[in-house]
Every structure is written in structure tokens, then in C-alpha cells.
Amino acid sequence: MREWARGAVDAVYERVLRREIDGAPAHVAVIQDGNRRYARERGQDASRGHQHGAQTTERVLDWCAEMGVEELTLYTFSTENFDRPDDQNEHLFDLLVEKLREFADADRVHEQGVRIRAIGDTDLLPDRVQDAVDYAQRRTAGYDGFTLNIALAYGGRAELLGAARDVAEAVDAGDLDPEDVGVSEIESRLHASPARDVDLIIRTGGAERTSNFLPWHANGSEAAVFFCTPYWPEFSKVDFLRAVRTYESREASWRRTRAKRALALVRSLGTEVKEARRVLDRLKGTLPDPPEDVDGDGRSAD
Structure with a gap:
């Protein structure tokens, strides 16, 4: 009787577990x-x-x-x-x-x-x-x-x-x-x-x-x-x-952790980008014009 009861409980628990697993x-x-x-x-x-x-x-x-x-x-x-x-x-x-x-x-x-x-x-x-x-x-x-x-x-x-x-x-x-x-x-x-x-x-x-x-x-x-x-x-x-x-x-825990880290990184980068833009705006008037043989991105035109 004990073995039968245990088997019945295991069968129910197995069905519960299967529903929890994707x-x-x-x-x-x-x-x-x-x-x-x-x-x-x-x-x-x-x-x-x-x-x-x-x-x-x-x-x-x-x-x-x-x-x-x-x-x-x-x-x-x-x-x-x-x-x-x-x-x-x-x-x-x-x-x-x-x-x-x-x-x-x-x-x-x-x-x-x-x-x-x-x-x-x-x-x-x-x-x-x-x-x-x-x-x-x-x-x-x-x-x-x-x-x-x-x-x-x-x-x-x-x-x-x-x-x-x-x-x-x-x-x-x-x-x-x-x-x-x-x-x-x-x-x-x-x-x-x-x-x-x-x-x-x-x-x-x-x-x-x-x-x-x-x-x-x-x-x-x-x-x-x-x-x-x-x-x-x-x-x-x-x-x-x-x-x-x-x-x-x-x-699932790792996915949540990675998502939180990615969000924190994006927010951090967003703050840094805004700060960098403010610095560039302040310096823009003091920077010399680029040479004619250099593209605007700083690389040689050749």
C-alpha cells in the first residue's frame, strides 16, 4: 500500500514538473x-x-x-x-x-x-x-x-x-x-x-x-x-x-541578470555620450580646421 501511494504521489509530481518545464x-x-x-x-x-x-x-x-x-x-x-x-x-x-x-x-x-x-x-x-x-x-x-x-x-x-x-x-x-x-x-x-x-x-x-x-x-x-x-x-x-x-x-536568472547589466550599460553610455557632446560643443570653437587632405573623421583621404 505504501509503495502504491508513493507511486501515485510521484506520478502527480511528475505531471506538475512537466508543466513547469518549457x-x-x-x-x-x-x-x-x-x-x-x-x-x-x-x-x-x-x-x-x-x-x-x-x-x-x-x-x-x-x-x-x-x-x-x-x-x-x-x-x-x-x-x-x-x-x-x-x-x-x-x-x-x-x-x-x-x-x-x-x-x-x-x-x-x-x-x-x-x-x-x-x-x-x-x-x-x-x-x-x-x-x-x-x-x-x-x-x-x-x-x-x-x-x-x-x-x-x-x-x-x-x-x-x-x-x-x-x-x-x-x-x-x-x-x-x-x-x-x-x-x-x-x-x-x-x-x-x-x-x-x-x-x-x-x-x-x-x-x-x-x-x-x-x-x-x-x-x-x-x-x-x-x-x-x-x-x-x-x-x-x-x-x-x-x-x-x-x-x-x-x-532564467542569468537572462534577467544579463538584461539588467545591459540596461545599466546603456544608461551609463547614454550619460557619457551626453557629457561628451557637451564637452565637444564647448571646444568646437577653439579647434583648428582639419587639413584639406584629411577627411572629417580624421583619416587620410588617400
């Missing part, structure tokens, strides 16, 4: 935290938590398609995760191989034109995971309906340091002028980076930090961030819609 972020990034704690609290092995989490990932893909999200990046395995016990990582690697190949062969992936990409130092992963990554990327390389990025052996700080070193080496070798170092030069040296900046970061499991995740693409665009307490296997559609609502609220 659109959706183009790029959502997710830190899938809490799989192991979910399993531990139920007396299960960590591998069971990851399996439950994989089911949530499939549901999130459906919700993204429904909402019109164009790109999803999942923080699946960080460089710090290599420090975990080998048996835990081996179970996770087996699951990654299974799911990557399953996704790459799924009818809905091909029907929806989903492109699967891996970002991170994938060379550090076991051969069987690298093979599964290659298989998924090759099977979906020609699609552009939706982009699914899997962050594997990924660390944002290491990625930025690697890009900085590459730029420094190119400058030292004379292949790149320091004056030409810009956004495009950095982005071209990042791991197969996302196609667009991140609009919304979601983190489950209760922690309120972004843990070295996509610092270039997220912080640079000042992405909205939604932290929630459910573990990743428990993450629901209501939670997802609340995250999207947070993004929309953030965007």
Missing part, C-alpha cells in the same frame, strides 16, 4: 554516485549495485530522448577509481564490456541514431574494455541523432595538464606561436571532448562536489549543478525533471 538543456553530464552504497545497505556485493545502476542509465537515456536532450556524458570510471580493490574493478570492467556491446547492438540505438564515444585515457583500461569501446564507437560512428559520452579512466585535471603540456611543446618546437594560443588550441588537445559545453551537471548520492568532472566544458560555460540524495540506482524521473527545472531556473 524546454531542456542540450548537454547533460551525470556523476553516477552511490552504486556501492546502495548495494551495501541491501547486503549485496558492489557488483550488484553497478548492475542496478546500469538499469538506471538505460532509463535516463529514454528520458533524455523524451525531453529533447542532445548529448549525455556519464562519469563512469575515473582515474582515481583504479585505486579501488582489483576484484571490484574487475566486476565493473566485465559489466562495462557487457553494456557497451549491448548498447552498440541495441535496435533503439540505431533507430535513434545514437553515437557512442569514450573520453579519457582509455589506453589504461584492460584490453577487453578497450575492445568493447572500439566496437561501440565503430558501430555508431555515423550517427548524429544523439551523443552518448562514456567517461572512462577520466580525470579533468589530468586532461587540462596534458593539453597545457602539448601546447607548451608545440610552442617550444616553433610549431605554434604563443599569440595563437586560444580556446580552439586547448580544445583540440583534450580527450575526444564533448561536442558542446555542458549545460547541466547532475550528481546523485548526496555529495555536493563535481569531482574533477569536465572542468573545461562545465565551469567555462558556468553549468547549472543539481545535487540530490538518492543513490544512482534509485534516481527517478522526478529527480531528473527536478534537475532540468533547476537548469531552467538558472537560465
